[in-house]
Amino acid sequence: MEYYNPNSYPAFSAFEEPPPPAISSEGIIAEDITKRFRSAASTLEPGELVKDGYFSLFESVGALEIMDPKMDSGCLAPGESLYEDYDVTRPLLPSEVIGIIDQLLSFEVAWHLGYPLSQTLFTSVYIEKMVQLSPQNLEDADFIKDRPAGSPRDPMHTVLRAYCLGLLKSCHYVNERIKQEHSYEEEDFVTNTYSRSLLENLDRDMIREEIMAARKVIDDMKGELTDEVAHALGFRLELRTAFLRAIELSELRTNSDSLSVPWYQMQGVWESINKSRSLGTPVPDAFSAKIQRRLASTMPPRPIVQPTPEEAHENFKRMIADGIRVVNVLNYSDSQSLLNFVMTFQAQRPQPLVYIRSLLQSFLFHEMVILGRLSIRQILGDDLSITVLGRSVLLDPANDEIEAPQHPLFVISQQMELFRQRAAQSYLDIFRTFCQNRCRVRRTMFHALLDWESMQIDAQELDSRLQLQLKEKPLIYPPTNGVESYSLPLSSWTYLYKLRLMEWTVQLGFELDIYHPDELAGMYWYLGYLARTRAAHVERVQFFAARRAESEHNMSKTYTSLRPSQSQNYRSKPYLDLAALETAYTSDLADALSWLYAALLRLGLVRPPPRPYSTEALRYHQVRMKPFAGIGLPELPSHEAFARVVAQEGTSTPMLLEQAARAAKDARGKLEGMAKLKEKEAFAVGCHEAWLKGVKNATRAAIATVVAATSLGKVVQEKREGRVTVEVPKAEKAYHEWWIVPRVVEVRD
Amino acid sequence: MAATKEPNADSEVHKTSLPGELQYIQYQHSLEAQYLPAIRSLISKDLSEPYSIYVYRYFLCQWGHLCYMALNPTDSSLIGVVICKLEMHSSHSTPTLRGYIAMLAVSSQYRGHGIATKLVRMAIDAMAERNADEIVLETEETNIPAMRLYERLGFLRSKKLHRYYLNGNSAYRLVLPLKAVDESAEESE
Numbered sequence: 002m003e004y005y006n007p008n009s010y011p012a013f014s015a016f017e018e019p020p021p022p023a024i025s026s027e028g029i030i031a032e033d034i035t036k037r038f039r040s041a042a043s044t045l046e047p048g049e050l051v052k053d054g055y056f057s058l059f060e061s062v063g064a065l066e067i068m069d070p071k072m073d074s075g076c077l078a079p080g081e082s083l084y085e086d087y088d089v090t091r092p093l094l095p096s097e098v099i100g101i102i103d104q105l106l107s108f109e110v111a112w113h114l115g116y117p118l119s120q121t122l123f124t125s126v127y128i129e130k131m132v133q134l135s136p137q138n139l140e141d142a143d144f145i146k147d148r149p150a151g152s153p154r155d156p157m158h159t160v161l162r163a164y165c166l167g168l169l170k171s172c173h174y175v176n177e178r179i180k181q182e183h184s185y186e187e188e189d190f191v192t193n194t195y196s197r198s199l200l201e202n203l204d205r206d207m208i209r210e211e212i213m214a215a216r217k218v219i220d221d222m223k224g225e226l227t228d229e230v231a232h233a234l235g236f237r238l239e240l241r242t243a244f245l246r247a248i249e250l251s252e253l254r255t256n257s258d259s260l261s262v263p264w265y266q267m268q269g270v271w272e273s274i275n276k277s278r279s280l281g282t283p284v285p286d287a288f289s290a291k292i293q294r295r296l297a298s299t300m301p302p303r304p305i306v307q308p309t310p311e312e313a314h315e316n317f318k319r320m321i322a323d324g325i326r327v328v329n330v331l332n333y334s335d336s337q338s339l340l341n342f343v344m345t346f347q348a349q350r351p352q353p354l355v356y357i358r359s360l361l362q363s364f365l366f367h368e369m370v371i372l373g374r375l376s377i378r379q380i381l382g383d384d385l386s387i388t389v390l391g392r393s394v395l396l397d398p399a400n401d402e403i404e405a406p407q408h409p410l411f412v413i414s415q416q417m418e419l420f421r422q423r424a425a426q427s428y429l430d431i432f433r434t435f436c437q438n439r440c441r442v443r444r445t446m447f448h449a450l451l452d453w454e455s456m457q458i459d460a461q462e463l464d465s466r467l468q469l470q471l472k473e474k475p476l477i478y479p480p481t482n483g484v485e486s487y488s489l490p491l492s493s494w495t496y497l498y499k500l501r502l503m504e505w506t507v508q509l510g511f512e513l514d515i516y517h518p519d520e521l522a523g524m525y526w527y528l529g530y531l532a533r534t535r536a537a538h539v540e541r542v543q544f545f546a547a548r549r550a551e552s553e554h555n556m557s558k559t560y561t562s563l564r565p566s567q568s569q570n571y572r573s574k575p576y577l578d579l580a581a582l583e584t585a586y587t588s589d590l591a592d593a594l595s596w597l598y599a600a601l602l603r604l605g606l607v608r609p610p611p612r613p614y615s616t617e618a619l620r621y622h623q624v625r626m627k628p629f630a631g632i633g634l635p636e637l638p639s640h641e642a643f644a645r646v647v648a649q650e651g652t653s654t655p656m657l658l659e660q661a662a663r664a665a666k667d668a669r670g671k672l673e674g675m676a677k678l679k680e681k682e683a684f685a686v687g688c689h690e691a692w693l694k695g696v697k698n699a700t701r702a703a704i705a706t707v708v709a710a711t712s713l714g715k716v717v718q719e720k721r722e723g724r725v726t727v728e729v730p731k732a733e734k735a736y737h738e739w740w741i742v743p744r745v746v747e748v749r750d
Numbered sequence: 751m752a753a754t755k756e757p758n759a760d761s762e763v764h765k766t767s768l769p770g771e772l773q774y775i776q777y778q779h780s781l782e783a784q785y786l787p788a789i790r791s792l793i794s795k796d797l798s799e800p801y802s803i804y805v806y807r808y809f810l811c812q813w814g815h816l817c818y819m820a821l822n823p824t825d826s827s828l829i830g831v832v833i834c835k836l837e838m839h840s841s842h843s844t845p846t847l848r849g850y851i852a853m854l855a856v857s858s859q860y861r862g863h864g865i866a867t868k869l870v871r872m873a874i875d876a877m878a879e880r881n882a883d884e885i886v887l888e889t890e891e892t893n894i895p896a897m898r899l900y901e902r903l904g905f906l907r908s909k910k911l912h913r914y915y916l917n918g919n920s921a922y923r924l925v926l927p928l929k930a931v932d933e934s935a936e937e938s939e
Contacts, residue, residue: 048782050804050811058835061808064803071800115913288892299798303916334772440912440920513910517901614874614903615927619760623927624906 065301074294074302083613085289087126089144093157094126095230099281101127102164102237104276104288107313108306109168109344113175113354116306117191122172124288124305131165133295142166142200148402152717156218160234163215166200166208167241172249173199175356182362182436189438190355195296205245212238233277236270241266248322251360254373260328260537265323275314316354318319323353330364333372334686336384337576341684343435345444345691350733358436364431377425384428387544387684388497389490391573394553395467409470416470420463420491427452431498441507446502454632460492467491471553478544488545493538496634497580500535504528504587512738518623518729519609521741522598523647525624529591534635538586543577559581574683583673589668590740591707596661599647600654600713601743606727619646658714665706672700695737702740712745724748769860770823772921774872776843777810777817777831785819786810788828793855799916809852816849818872820856820865831855832869836877845933849877849885874903874926878929883929888914888921900924 025031045051067074069435077083093101093749105128108121122128130144143162148154154162176199180192200208219226219234226234247263254260290305308316323346330342346353346361353361364372371380382396390396400414434445467473468487475485507528510516516524601607618640620629631635638646649657676696685692716725726746732738772870777785785891786806810817813835820830832854840846851873856865877885888911889896897907905924 046779046782048786048807048811049779050807052808058805058807058808061804063800064804066802069800069802073803115918185912188911231752303799354845438912440910498759513908517906520906610898610902612902614878614904619927619930620904620906624908624925734753 006703007659016246020290063299065299065394070566072301074300075386083291083294085126085291086707087286087289089127089130089287089363092155092280093161093284095157095278096282097234097284097429098157098161098164099230099233099237099277100283101125101161101281101287102282102453103274103278103310103313104429105164106616107308107310108288109172109566110313110316111306112172112191112310113320113356114188114308115355117193117303118172118197119193119195119293119298119300120290120306122168122302123197123296124290124292126287126289126292127161128165128169129292129295131162132169132198132200132217135202136200137202139211140202142203146299156222159218160215163212164238164241165373166203167238167245169198169200170203170205170208171241171244171248172553173201174245178248178363179355181360182366183433184355184359184437193298195298195621197296204455205249208560209242212242227504229277232273233280236273236277240267240270240274243270244574251328251363254331254364256369257328257331260331261325264321264324264328264358268318268325271318271321275318280309280376282534288555289420302650309347316622319351320354320357323349323357324360327353327357327361327364327444329687330361332687333375333388333731334681335387335439335572335684337387337684338680338686338688339372339380340432341692342688343432345685345688345695347435347439348695349691350738353440361438362433365436366429375427378421381421381425381428385490385494387576389546391546391549393490393549394471395490396637412470413467416463420460423456423459424495427456428498431502439509443513443515446506450499450502450506450628451494451631453502457495457499457634460495461489464489464491471600476545476548478541480544488549490545493542495547496538497542500531500538500631500635503629503632504531504535507531509537511741512732514703514732516625518598518607518743521607521729522595522602523643524537524625525595525598526643526647527592529588529595530638531635532588532591536581536588539577539580539584543574543581546573546577576684579675579678579684582675584654586668586671586675586699586703589664590706592661593661593665593703594740594742595647595708596657596664597710597713599649600657600661600710600717601727602648603654603657604717604722606722606745607729607743626709640652650679655714655717658717662707662714663711665703665710669700669703669707672696672703676700698737699740701736702742705736705742706740709743709745751809766841768860768863772821772865773821773826774820774868775821776876777814777819779811779814782810785828788834789819789831792828792831792857793833793853795855795858796936806833809835816873816875816876818869818876820869828857829860830854830865830869832866832873834873834877834878844881844931847881847884849874851885851887870899870903878928881929883927883931885926885928887924889924890915891920891922897924900926 003674008030067073068076070076070078075083105122105125110123111121122599130146131142134141134146136142143154144165145154145158176192176194179190184190186192187625216235216238219231219238224233229252243263243266247260247267250260250263288305288307290302293300293302311366327346330339330346333339341366343361352358367373369377371377386392394410395413395417397410400410400417403411403414405411406426430445430449434442434449437445456724464487473487475487477483478486507524598607602609621640621643626637652660676693680689680692683689683692713725716722724747726748728744728746729741730744732741735741753899780883786803790800790803790806810833813833816836818832819828821827821831824921833852835852836847836849838845841901851870854866854870856869874885884907885905887900887905892908901907901924903926908925909923911921911923913919915939
């Protein structure tokens with residue numbers, strides 16, 4: 002491509018008409034419209050925009066201005082050359098090879114963090130020379146082209162080339178894995194390779210052999226290299242082999258022990274690499290932002306993104322640690338432990354890198370076989386059993402064997418299949434959603450709410466057909482003052498998840514610092530309201546579960562073919578007990594914080610902004626609670642009712658603070674009870690440590706709430722309101738991201 | 751809009767006192783030659799990647815009436831500017847007339863005098879008068895002064911946008927609802 006050179010004079014003066022281009026071509030009748038164009042243009046003011054309705058903001062942002070060095074990648078400063086002039090054939094010192102490799106490691110990390118190849122690895126002149134002609138075979142995959150046949154490679158070139166081969170190949174697999182799973186392009190990761198090869202045509206084993214051969218070259222140089230340098234080079238090559246191996250094994254999804262071996266190997270090697278960083282000599286000239294000009298891209302030139310060696314170290318170390326941990330997901334125990342695994346794994350700060358999150362997705366969902374061995378039916382059945390159905394006849398696979406269409410079990414089998422078809426995708430989407438970045442988790446869950454809302458209605462319909470087949474007798478619920486109702490297992494399950502989704506969206510709002518401090522009283526009240534609603538629902542499920550054995554027993558008497566269901570409660574009882582505990586501490590702590598913030602608002606220690614525009618009611622209905630407007634159950638309170646209950650006007654401030662301290666103390670007690678649960682009881686098999694950490698952090702938040710409410714109570718009692726200020730921490734500084742506890746600070750003179 | 755730097759409206763340090771009562775005027779096309787270069791340089795000062803001339807003209811040619819400028823009374827030079835658009839937004843099931851604050855900038859030496867707030871208020875008033883249902887914008891999560899400015903006026907954060915800007919920073923979407931829009935519809939992306 003030819004670029005305009007500002008230093009050469011144009012062939013014609015700017016004031017003269019340029020010569021018309023040659024316009025003769027077969028089949029084309031050319032017409033000179035210059036005059037007409039000029040006369041039409043003369044009716045426009047300079048700067049007037051002529052556009053059709055399809056010219057959007059997106060198009061205008063995509064437009065570039067030629068000769069603006071910030072936009073025009075071909076624009077050169079006087080005397081600047083178009084391309085970098087680094088000579089890749091020059092001999093390299095061993096320390097320079099270490100330096101270049103360590104720079105490449107930094108760029109690799111930057112790419113994993115979400116920066117495009119064009120600003121990271123593809124700024125390497127060595128890599129550019131290696132891949133620009135899309136090597137089709139191993140011999141062509143070299144940065145030195147046209148090497149005389151038969152002449153051996155320089156040993157240091159051999160090492161660097163082998164490293165680059167391993168690096169590019171692993172980048173290829175990483176990129177493909179990310180493309181196959183769900184993530185957000187540009188936001189999470191840039192999969193663009195700018196039409197450059199990542200050695201997809203070269204065999205993995207051949208590349209491994211090249212790396213082995215390069216390690217042999219290092220061994221053979223023993224006399225010329227110090228041991229330290231030889232090891233430093235060797236470790237860097239070993240990292241590449243181990244990474245390729247880790248990737249290869251991850252495709253198998255077999256047992257977690259063997260899958261984690263190469264990750265452990267990387268962990269050991271990485272420490273040695275980090276320690277030997279000082280042996281390297283950086284070669285900054287081997288990287289250039291100018292290479293972007295050759296890449297197939299419409300992007301303006303962008304600066305090189307190079308994390309510091311320390312950032313690179315931290316991130317790479319973390320990726321390896323997460324790689325070791327993520328394979329544990331394959332040790333399936335039960336559906337709720339699986340959900341807890343995914344939730345706690347993704348709740349880590351910082352979140353695991355996109356590649357690791359994609360690995361998790363592939364372990365979970367690849368080819369619709371969950372964790373490489375479970376059908377969707379198995380896992381959904383497992384979940385229905387744990388949460389609501391126990392060992393109900395509804396879940397008995399033997400029902401499928403019945404062929405008589407009038408047989409109740411035949412109908413049951415059909416209805417259950419209908420439900421699975423309706424629910425499977427929405428259910429699996431919860432897992433997939435938790436694998437996204439936190440901002441997207443919250444937003445995606447808002448969308449999911451409406452899906453679960455409509456699913457609940459569909460499930461009710463199926464429930465009513467099932468209760469007919471089961472000849473279910475309605476029970477009075479609640480047992481006192483209640484009305485006759487049925488167990489409604491499928492819609493109960495759906496409602497349980499809908500409520501959890503609602504709670505999660507509110508909690509993620511705290512985590513992402515969405516709410517202004519003066520909104521916290523209201524949002525914690527709403528969280529408490531949701532948790533209480535779920536607690537009441539769990540109680541209902543418990544009630545019907547306890548009586549299901551009895552009612553289904555009647556049915557098994559009618560159909561002798563049916564195995565009498567034993568241990569009805571199975572894992573359902575411990576699960577429901579845990580859910581009761583969890584909702585109880587959530588509502589306690591949410592209430593405590595709601596009351597504490599309500600008191601702070603009264604005392605003027607947390608102040609709403611002036612907000613001259615809009616109204617509280619509009620903000621409530623049109624923005625903050627809008628995602629819940631479409632939910633029928635539990636219905637969103639009117640703004641008036643909401644404002645009243647949040648303000649707690651009937652309660653004095655000292656009383657409010659006392660209530661808050663007491664509720665937080667109750668929450669603490671429940672959390673301490675939870676902390677004693679074993680991994681099976683906590684439904685945290687395979688993730689108990691991470692789960693426990695969350696419980697302990699929530700406990701700290703509860704303790705801090707007690708302290709804040711108590712000390713504020715004293716302040717009020719002693720009328721020292723003017724002597725204190727209140728700090729509302731950002732979520733990342735809180736004990737737990739979902740529990741934003743204010744700090745009461747004495748003003749110093 | 752990506753990468754618009756809002757001014758440090760609440761800065762304690764007043765670098766320069768104001769040169770008298772500022773003039774606030776509405777942009778119109780006849781002012782392009784006089785002010786567009788200044789608008790561009792004021793806004794692009796904080797951008798790693800500048801907008802092309804088309805971006806400015808996209809807004810100014812269609813919604814010049816929603817662009818306000820703060821001028822120095824002594825020489826009519828540009829001190830601050832706000833650029834907006836207002837159009838139907840129909841990815842909601844109930845379409846809304848959505849105002850959008852695209853760019854806001856105040857010359858650094860005159861920050862801390864409430865100029866940005868005044869400009870934003872003029873823009874909001876103009877959009878409200880034209881029946882806007884809501885006004886939205888994005889701002890960088892690290893830009894505390896800008897968020898404070900908008901939140902003081904009544905905006906709420908509605909969502910966080912992960913790595914929204916080229917520099918890798920995330921953004922918040924801020925929303926100011928002006929009218930009740932009847933819907934049980936879902937929030938759009």
